Amino acid sequence: SSRQRVNSELFTLTYGALVTQLCKDYENDEEVNKQLDKMGYNIGVRLIEDFLARSSIGRCQDFRETADVIAKVAFKMYLGITPSVTNWSPAGDELSLILESNPLVDFVELPDNHSSLVYSNLLCGVLRGALEMVQMAVDVKFAQDTLRGDNVTEIRMKFIKRMEENLPAGDEARSLTIMIFD
Amino acid sequence: LFVMADEALFQFLHNEVIQYIYKSSEHGEMENGRCITKLENMGFRVGQGLIERFTKDTARFKDELDVMKFICKDFWTCVFKKQIDNLRTNHQGIYVLQDNKFRLLTQLSAGKQYLEHAPKYLAFTCGLVRGGLSNLGVKSIVTAEVSVMPACKFQVMIQKM
Numbered sequence: 001s002s003r004q005r006v007n008s009e010l011f012t013l014t015y016g017a018l019v020t021q022l023c024k025d026y027e028n029d030e031e032v033n034k035q036l037d038k039m040g041y042n043i044g045v046r047l048i049e050d051f052l053a054r055s056s057i058g059r060c061q062d063f064r065e066t067a068d069v070i071a072k073v074a075f076k077m078y079l080g081i082t083p084s085v086t087n088w089s090p091a092g093d094e095l096s097l098i099l100e101s102n103p104l105v106d107f108v109e110l111p112d113n114h115s116s117l118v119y120s121n122l123l124c125g126v127l128r129g130a131l132e133m134v135q136m137a138v139d140v141k142f143a144q145d146t147l148r149g150d151n152v153t154e155i156r157m158k159f160i161k162r163m164e165e166n167l168p169a170g171d172e173a174r175s176l177t178i179m180i181f182d
Numbered sequence: 183l184f185v186m187a188d189e190a191l192f193q194f195l196h197n198e199v200i201q202y203i204y205k206s207s208e209h210g211e212m213e214n215g216r217c218i219t220k221l222e223n224m225g226f227r228v229g230q231g232l233i234e235r236f237t238k239d240t241a242r243f244k245d246e247l248d249v250m251k252f253i254c255k256d257f258w259t260c261v262f263k264k265q266i267d268n269l270r271t272n273h274q275g276i277y278v279l280q281d282n283k284f285r286l287l288t289q290l291s292a293g294k295q296y297l298e299h300a301p302k303y304l305a306f307t308c309g310l311v312r313g314g315l316s317n318l319g320v321k322s323i324v325t326a327e328v329s330v331m332p333a334c335k336f337q338v339m340i341q342k343m
Contacts, residue, residue: 043198
């Protein structure tokens with residue numbers, strides 16, 4: 001529906017305005033990338049609670065299930081797309097999320113002097129922050145980017161380790177322990 | 183059935199943008215003014231972009247009041263999933279748009295000590311309205327004030343071109 005389209009355009013356009021502002025504030029693309037990751041992380045640590053409240057997802061059995069939930073539920077819910085989950089490492093600790101289309105880059109073209117900019121880097125931070133809140137340390141980065149001329153956008157996600165639980169008091173503890181490996 | 187939560191995502195981003203704009207700034211009125219302006223300008227560009235895509239199929243508006251009603255109903259609904267609750271005008275180019283439960287304030291605590299921070303959460307939206315109006319051919323100055331959270335009023339002053 002056109003109303004829904006306008007809503008996601010609000011996020012997309014705001015994101016574009018943010019990246020523009022960051023490019024003004026920072027000397028080089030690496031700094032902008034870092035800032036986007038940091039901001040994404042700050043969003044992720046809060047978004048996870050919003051997600052758990054909306055989706056009533058139960059405990060994930062393993063990293064595979066976590067990846068499926070991220071692709072089929074979380075991405076769908078917040079960005080209206082469903083990336084495919086592929087390219088699993090033999091150890092099952094690393095995977096790719098392939099985005100046929102990336103709503104963040106609608107109407108965006110990278111100017112020539114920003115070849116190192118990872119435009120959608122916020123997403124990496126969001127995933128990292130959100131998963132950290134459910135005791136998973138992950139490394140997330142873009143492996144392919146349609147903005148840089150690749151055919152698809154590929155996010156590579158690697159499970160690093162399970163983190164020690166800092167048990168916060170009361171309700172927080174309940175919601176944070178829902179998504180933990182057995 | 184699946185409910186989109188893109189509005190929530192926007193709110194998180196909006197909050198983070200505010201934190202970013204303010205974090206490296208010093209305290210003081212001039213600096214605060216600069217931050218408010220930055221946020222307002224960002225909102226302006228977004229508002230322009232939104233209207234551009236939104237009104238492709240809409241017939242022309244018959245007058246200024248028609249434009250303002252559009253902002254209060256269609257535009258506000260698309261951006262904030264609700265309409266403006268009350269529109270007043272002096273019929274001389276000043277409009278007051280009242281939102282009794284402004285989405286971007288509901289996360290903020292209602293305590294009086296947070297009232298001083300409310301303008302930070304209104305600046306982007308002021309720009310949004312100004313940008314939207316600008317692309318509809320209406321030049322304006324938009325300000326906002328909060329009296330009791332989460333209700334707020336946006337004041338639109340039409341500028342003759």
